[in-house]
Amino acid sequence: MILKGSQRGGGQDLAAHLMRTDDNEHVRVHELREFASDNLRGAFKEAEAISRGTKCRQYLFSLSFSPPESARVSEAQFEQAIDEAERRLGLDGQPRAVVFHEKEGRLHAHAVWSRIDAATMTARPVPFFKNKLVALSRDLYLDHGWDMPRGIAQAGMRNPTNFTLAEWQQAKRQGQDPRWLKAAVQSSWQASDSGAAFSRALEEHGCFLARGDRRGHVIIDHNGEVHSLSRVLGTKTKDLKARLGDGEALPSVEATRKALGERMTPALKRHVTESREKFGKASALLGDAKAEMTRRHRDGRSKLDQDQKRAWDAETQARAARLPKGLSVIWHRLTGKYQEVRTQNEAEAKASRERQAEERQRLVDRQREERARLQVLFKELRKRQAEELLELRRELGRFFKFSRGLDPGPAQRREISLGLRLER
Structure with a gap:
């Protein structure tokens, strides 16, 4: 665990x-x-x-x-x-x-x-x-x-694509998988040996290197969201400066966002919006199915709790009725009968608690198996969405690179034109 x-x-x-x-x-x-x-x-x-x-x-x-x-x-x-x-x-x-x-x-x-x-x-x-x-x-x-x-x-072998709660919440607000950004930035970092090479590698993933107000080097994704580079890489600030410099020559966050807005053509924005809407509709259908299943499962557990409580109350009354009352209690204590009945009641109560716990566990297991089948569909949808968004970001990166006058070549130019439908 x-x-x-x-x-x-x-x-x-x-x-x-x-x-x-x-x-x-x-x-x-x-x-x-x-x-x-x-x-x-x-x-x-x-x-x-x-x-x-x-x-x-x-x-x-x-x-x-x-x-x-x-x-x-x-x-x-x-x-x-x-x-x-x-x-x-x-x-x-x-x-x-x-x-x-x-x-x-x-x-x-x-x-x-x-x-x-x-x-x-x-x-x-x-x-x-x-x-x-x-x-x-x-x-x-x-x-x-x-x-x-x-x-x-083994200490020190932490998965580099793991993320903090703050990173997860930021990615959740954007509707994207936080692991994608970490993987993209870390691969760019490992493949580059200078600040210029790192910046070019980031642009191929639709990200930009900028100068933060307080955090030194930051990354701006194609949505204009700001991410701390040291946090994404899990690297100390001094190590970043050793390769990238102090960052004073980099454009500010606002300047980078402005340039990004100018280069994000309506066709590009429409392509991103269409992709999100398509998967949003599919996710909504699965969400409705999950909501209905959750309601049904909650009702089933509530009914079981009520049935078990009624059964427990009835059994408790029956056990209490076995115990002697009045003066007969003295005789039963002297003969040991009182302790026998009490021991029997305690054993039955324990068995009843264990039986009810097993009943509840069986119900929960059945419901979790049903929920797991629905979760497979969620995972498949998320996988398809992640693959499409990853390819979209790559196309955005190629387009950004091309739009700056860095011609990626005829084959990639045709791919940009067809994939992003720039002819509209």
């Missing part, structure tokens, strides 16, 4: 985030331990109230558990991983909330602990938690026999 943890405050914001049903298809509060409240907001308010008696501002520790896409992990296995994380982080016995999310057919979990020890009114320290989580993540991959990511198997 990929484990990501952080110390934080802002319990109400975190509760709102964890309970979002617009971004997740299914959300379920699995556990609220050592909290008086029966809901997430109330539980985090309790943790915040206790923290007011200390100087601790980051009174929560939040940890997410994300298994591989192909893995089928049960809730019991998540619980084992959460318990082990709690032990290694030194948060044993602290108030804890566990929330399960399902998104695109994948189950992942979030665990949140209060760091405040109510007995001593001090915050539990969580030193070196990143190293501890990497070690636990490595053990989980080995225990389950999953293929281990390079960055976990």
Whole structure:
């Protein structure tokens, strides 16, 4: 599992985030331990109230558990991983909330602990938690026999096309895959040995090198969006300056955007718009199917919860009726009959909880299998869109290069004319 943890405050914001049903298809509060409240907001308010008696501002520790896409992990296995994380982080016995999310057919979990020890009114320290989580993540991959990511198997082997949350959110606003930009920029960087060569290589991908206001060298894509070059490459600023210089000779962001707007002809803009609209319509159809499936699955789980609650209440009443009442309790205690009935009731209650958990797991597994089939269609659509957008960006790069007087040759010129329909 990929484990990501952080110390934080802002319990109400975190509760709102964890309970979002617009971004997740299914959300379920699995556990609220050592909290008086029966809901997430109330539980985090309790943790915040206790923290007011200390100087601790980051009174929560939040940890997410994300298994591989192909893995089928049960809730019991998540619980084992959460318990082990709690032990290694030194948060044993602290108030804890566990929330399960399902998104695109994948189950992942979030665990949140209060760091405040109510007995001593001090915050539990969580030193070196990143190293501890990497070690636990490595053990989980080995225990389950999953293929281990390079960055976990060996430090320093992180996938260079991985991206941060900020990069993902920026790409999501643009409607593009953030991995494309990283791959394009990194390949251009590796294939060039100077600033001029790097700039030309970027233009072949429809990107431009510019001078940022505060971030030094930046990249502007064909949409006019600005990206930090050091962040995209994962390189220090001083290493960039060693190859590219200080960037003072580069055009500013505004000048680059203006030049880009002048070179983006109506035909080019129309071609980009048509591509997005085509895939937007196909995606909307799949989105409608997903929404209907999500509604149906939620209804099925809600009905099961109601049926199980009625069954549990009826069984609890039947077990309570076995226990003696009045003066007969004394006789049953003397003869040991009371303890026998109580032991039988506890065993039946445990068996009932396990049976209901298995029923729920079977329902969830069936629904996830159905959702996985729909997700295959989503992936196929995204793959086709990514391939078409990649080719479109390459054509844009060739056109930008040609429009600056750098003739790419007859064959590519014909491809530009036909692919981008410049004859309109």
